[in-house]
Amino acid sequence: xxxCVCYAGxxxxxPVYLDVVRRYADTLLDKCRDTYGPIQSGLILxxxxxxxxxxxxxxxxxxxxxxxxxxxxxxxxxxxGANPQLDxxxxxxxxxxxxxxxxxxxAKAADEELKWFFEHAQSPVTACLPGASTCRGTx
Numbered sequence: 001x002x003x004c005v006c007y008a009g010x011x012x013x014x015p016v017y018l019d020v021v022r023r024y025a026d027t028l029l030d031k032c033r034d035t036y037g038p039i040q041s042g043l044i045l046x047x048x049x050x051x052x053x054x055x056x057x058x059x060x061x062x063x064x065x066x067x068x069x070x071x072x073x074x075x076x077x078x079x080x081g082a083n084p085q086l087d088x089x090x091x092x093x094x095x096x097x098x099x100x101x102x103x104x105x106x107a108k109a110a111d112e113e114l115k116w117f118f119e120h121a122q123s124p125v126t127a128c129l130p131g132a133s134t135c136r137g138t139x
Contacts, residue, residue, distance in 0.1 A: 018100065025097055028090075029109050034082055041116055043082035044090065044109070046071065084117040085130060 032048045034041045036055060047056040059077070062068055070086065084091075091110040098107035121129055 021093065022097060022101065025094060025106060029105065041082065041120075043084060043113055043116055044087060046082050046086065084113050084121075087113060 028044055028048075031053050032045045034043045034045055045055055047059070048054070049056050059071075062071060066086070071083065091113060094106040094110040098104055118129075123129075
């Protein structure tokens with residue numbers, strides 16, 4: 001697959017978007033993983049203070065289209081944790097970065113996120129994954 005080289009502002013000499021995306025992904029993988037608390041999943045955190053380089057302590061308003069209950073952590077508490085269901089586009093970017101750059105670290109991180117989700121998010125009672133409206137064991 002050919003990579004498109006796009007420049008910020010459309011002019012050569014400006015930052016290349018691929019470089020910006022790669023630096024952002026590198027920061028996420030190096031600094032924004034769940035390594036906090038008694039259970040350290042290694043998932044990419046849903047909220048992160050990019051200035052302090054640590055988890056958010058104040059929950060911002062949800063983005064358009066994101067229901068408050070779909071965000072990780074209790075609705076009125078600081079945003080902590082991760083929600084792989086909302087990382088769909090990020091995981092696509094990580095897989096594409098591996099395809100474009102040849103650096104397997106990005107795909108490995110996406111694989112780990114999905115593996116953790118399927119191993120830990122399924123209900124032991126209904127066998128449903130979060131958000132499933134129909135699945136075996138329910139009526």
